[in-house]
Amino acid sequence: MKANLDDLNIFVAVARAGGFREAARIRNGSASGLSEAVRRLESELGVRLLNRTTRSVSLTEAGQGLLHRLSPALSEVEAALDVVNGFRDRPAGTLRINVPVSAARLVLPDIVPGFLEAYPDIRLEVITEESFVDILAAGCDAGIRYDERLEQDMIAIPIGPRVQRIASAASPGYLERRGHPQHPRDLLDHACIRGRFASGFLPPWEFERDGELVVIEPNGPLTVRIGGAVDLAVDAAIAGTGIVSLFEDWLRPHFAQGSLVPVLEPWWQSFSGPFLYYPGRRLVPAPLRAFIDFVKAANERSARLAPSVQTD
Numbered sequence: 001m002k003a004n005l006d007d008l009n010i011f012v013a014v015a016r017a018g019g020f021r022e023a024a025r026i027r028n029g030s031a032s033g034l035s036e037a038v039r040r041l042e043s044e045l046g047v048r049l050l051n052r053t054t055r056s057v058s059l060t061e062a063g064q065g066l067l068h069r070l071s072p073a074l075s076e077v078e079a080a081l082d083v084v085n086g087f088r089d090r091p092a093g094t095l096r097i098n099v100p101v102s103a104a105r106l107v108l109p110d111i112v113p114g115f116l117e118a119y120p121d122i123r124l125e126v127i128t129e130e131s132f133v134d135i136l137a138a139g140c141d142a143g144i145r146y147d148e149r150l151e152q153d154m155i156a157i158p159i160g161p162r163v164q165r166i167a168s169a170a171s172p173g174y175l176e177r178r179g180h181p182q183h184p185r186d187l188l189d190h191a192c193i194r195g196r197f198a199s200g201f202l203p204p205w206e207f208e209r210d211g212e213l214v215v216i217e218p219n220g221p222l223t224v225r226i227g228g229a230v231d232l233a234v235d236a237a238i239a240g241t242g243i244v245s246l247f248e249d250w251l252r253p254h255f256a257q258g259s260l261v262p263v264l265e266p267w268w269q270s271f272s273g274p275f276l277y278y279p280g281r282r283l284v285p286a287p288l289r290a291f292i293d294f295v296k297a298a299n300e301r302s303a304r305l306a307p308s309v310q311t312d
Helices: 005-017 020-027 031-045 061-087 101-106 112-118 172-178 184-189 230-238 248-257 286-305
Strands: 050-052 057-059 093-099 122-128 142-145 154-158 163-170 192-196 205-209 212-216 222-225 243-247 261-263 269-272 275-279
Touching: 005 020, 005 031, 005 050, 005 061, 020 031, 057 061, 093 101, 093 286, 101 122, 101 248, 112 122, 112 286, 122 286, 154 286, 163 248, 172 261, 184 205, 184 212, 192 230, 205 269, 222 230, 230 243, 230 248, 243 248, 275 286
Parallel strands: 093 122, 093 142, 192 222, 192 243
Antiparallel strands: 050 057, 142 275, 154 275, 163 243, 163 261, 163 269, 205 212
């Protein structure tokens, strides 16, 4: 039994994209051409890999099994072929990074433009996802997460700000109507806008001051999916719906404009900044190596520019 490597790659692309049109857009091809390649592969293998309707494409059980085994194998093939990149004057190829929306919003804008200007032959694809994923199975080269507790075969390096804070805020109008909370437990009597992960987990709100940690489960009229619907939570807070809790950097422009007011600022909890992580058991593709080096150089510049601590 033989299968064309190009057809296998097309099958993986369609499966990851969730359809022929999106896969064609990503690959700069035609949907009909990709559909024909998958039909050819199914004919060669003697099994149906995709269930097709007029509106969607989904994997069959056989397709799921093939995708699970193919993804890491094709990633290794790409890495092996990428060795040739080391003989080029400039790295080239596609770099796929899996990141949470917060990193796409608060971290990458300070990095991506300069990186793409420095490496014009690299195409960067950013996939936003809140849950921790197997980046190889997802067809990605690296990921960004806010916790360095990763699997043993992962390498992690700092990226972006090293210390961040979760801030709480409300509109001036809301605070005029409901009053200013003086202690985190006061939030139990306020309308709070919550965020829920795709897994269903509804994280509590944590506050810390002078060694005292306060964890509460506030109530409110609005709960949004963490990630894509966060802007709705912010807009609702600006409109006076309730109190929102989010990255300080995300809310800072609204503080400057006066549309939101900090709430319980002395209690805002600090946490470690994000990490870029990637598998340590495989050859590092040239586009990823270039990105790693670019991030490390940015970290070194930030460290040199950081104010020194004066001692007596």
